[in-house]
Amino acid sequence: MIFYVIRRLLAAIPTLLAVLTLVFVIVRIVPGDPAVAILGDRATPAAVAAMQHRLGLDRPLWAQYVTFMSHTLQGDFGTSMVTNRPILVDVAAVLPHTLILTIAAMIVGTVMGVPAGVFAALYRNRWIDVLVRMVSLLGLSFPVFVSGVFALLLFALHWPLFPVIGNANLADPLDVLDKLVLPATTLGIIMAAYITRVTRSSMLQVLSEDYMRTARAKGVPWRRVVWRHGLRNAGLPVVTVVGLYVGILIGNSVLTEIVFNRPGLGKIIVSALDQRDYTMLQGLMTVYCFLIVVVNLITDLTYGLIDPRVKQA
């Protein structure tokens, strides 16, 4: 197992380098001049040149790349053009909010999705299955901001069950929870829908396996067979999906934060967009890269925990 962990950690390094390179490439290959984008179409050539110099865009491409990579790997993600503060300081201030939201949404998605999928598989083609399939199809068709706005209209404005503003005091768990329920549920819906579908199809496959019949034949109660033997074997594809959609969750958390007016990475991105804070955007993209690589690493390690075969491979 230790070997496996070390191997995964080592394998994450080239991935990280590749993702960072990708960020650099995307930022540079995008046609158009960031300096012009920042200053607007009517900027004088001198102003554009000055901005290019300030951003380091007048240097050769490889030199920009080397600087970007070495700074990033040393933990220097740059400073904001607008506030002149290091980007990491701003990020660190709001990261807990985004992480809490994402993790809560993940929990909501799993807690709703897995049982729904299992029940749908157990009662295949009965009304509960049809219902679950329809609801999950509806769930994954909701853009997060649409479900967010609808939830806000219903549960915060029409029936004021939850607060409208989501800026929680992190020291007060009850306050955090109160302001988390609505956004986390909204964000978790899509994930729940995907997990339901994957759990259902994976469980249907497992239910037809011989070892399920054997377990039942040797007298294990059916409920135990399903939840112990069945789910454990159906779990691998589910973990894959959870891992895959954490990335999507992180992306969608931007929208959730806007709708529920929560502090977080999403809010920073949007304000950076409004202020044309080019260095901030690049820094944030780098932050997202690190998050994605870490999430992928955790997913891989979870595989090892669930599936004993992976460790040896």
Place this chain on the structure above:
Amino acid sequence: MNPFLKRMASNPTTSVGVVLCIAIVLAAVLAPYISPFDPLDQHIIDKLKPPSSTYWLGTDTYGRDVLSRVLWGARISLVVSVASISGALLVGGAIGMVSCYIGGRADLYIMQVMDVLLSFPSLILGLIVVALLGPEMINLIFAIGLTAVAPFARIARAPVLSMKERAFVEAGRALGFSHIRVLFVHILPNILSEVLVMATLWMATAVRTEASLSFIGLGVKPPIATWGGMMRDGFDAILDAPWLSVFPGIAILLLVLGLNMVGDGLRDATDPKLAG
């Protein structure tokens, strides 16, 4: 009737999906003829009117008719999603097919790059690209297309991998056919149905991404009506005029739902496990 169409029609979900999609496409095409007002006309005295017999879905802060704007907004959603997914299908599909066909180390590296691209949240990727390019329709199409290139490369790869092993591909080479002919004349038609099914499902994602970017303020510039943009405007007035965000939200939901239903039905109908 063709057994494929029969299987599709026998599935009520698919039928509903097809009806939804056709209805929205018709709304988009016929918008100039069926919308009661010009989507940009500001009826100054009728600002923020709730739904009524004159303005079926109410009016917005500038007194523009919400129904007309919803109908016209369908055009942006459809054009952006169709164009971006077609582009991604062509580019990503070609990358996946060629890479898999070449095989070996090149394939390994290309697919690793695609996996890296794939692991990046598409909304963030699209957001950054549009932010850098500026919010124009063509840039939106480029950005959303870019986010779907990697998935299509992956999707196109799997069937090519199994086709490549078929003897008729080797026969083509023995007969002196060029690689391009083997790949595009012989392999492509055999994988097309699988790829098109996925294209439908990805179109749903593209509609969602376009609406999301517009909601953030990176969509096609106002005053042009887009569903995401209307929600953004409506969100600012959510306390006074909830209908401003509800109706475009429903429109987005219906289109995404319709595409997902069609895609699901197509997939079930083409799935060899369910065939026959």
Place this chain on the structure above:
Amino acid sequence: MSEAILTVAGLTKHFTVVKGFPRPVKTVVKAVDGVDFTVAAGEAFGLVGESGCGKSTVARAAMRLIEPDGGSVHFAGQDVRAARPRALIALRRRMQIVFQDPYSSLNPRRTIGRTLMEPLEVHGMARGAEARSQAAALMEEVGLPPAALDRYPHEFSGGQRQRIGIARALALQPELIVADEPVSALDVSVQAQVLLLLKELQRRRGLAFVFVSHDLSVIRWFCARVAVMYLGRIVEQGPVAEVFSRPRHPYTVMLRDASPIPDPSRRGVLPRVVGEIPSAAAPPPGCHFHPRCNRATDICRTEYPRFRTEAGHGVACHHPHDAA
């Protein structure tokens, strides 16, 4: 013996597999390891051996459908390995291949007509109505009605598909056909018909064949000369009648005994097959066959025997059976 059309010398093909962590192990599989043979114009040459011995790889490497790693291949005096893409296409026109699996060898989405006309059109030999009439003639030649041109592969049986595959191989009027286990995927009742068809074509068109098979009786019936392969190398080669009636290599003896001849006057002892074919990734040292050989001595365990030919019958063995 008439003029040689295909000459293969020292042909090798290695596959490399890298596996393992933290210390990756590189394994080289010598699928084909120094194979020499010659096929005369109009001659049927057989390649026989157990599955995995590399006989199909030899056939494909000779056509450069798989790129060989070493050795030389000459077709009608031209160097196949040195041929540039354009020249290679011209060469491939003269040597065609018939595949084992008739189900995957035809494109399921093209009519038989299009499948047969396409090579003619690509090589500029005929187009339109002319190509179609040639395709119809090909169908008749393989014993199928020309009316079937507008149908799709799934409407045909395995044997019929194999006939279509043969027709496609004939379309470019080749001089040599590589037949890779052409009948082993077919029902026994259909095998004979397809073999008869191939024999008839060989006679009528003067075709040379490289006939790959694991089935000794098929080779015995179809071929004039045969090479027996074991783990990537040819261990015995010669006229079919000689090789199978007076085999010299112990492996050939074993193969022959495992393939009974339906003739009571030649009743023999029960086949004595010893052991399994070893992995080509780790062939035994010395003579590859020694672990399964009842004649093996110390030299067999250390030294690979040289290939010696006497009167057209060659063998690679330290202790061959008597020559006559």
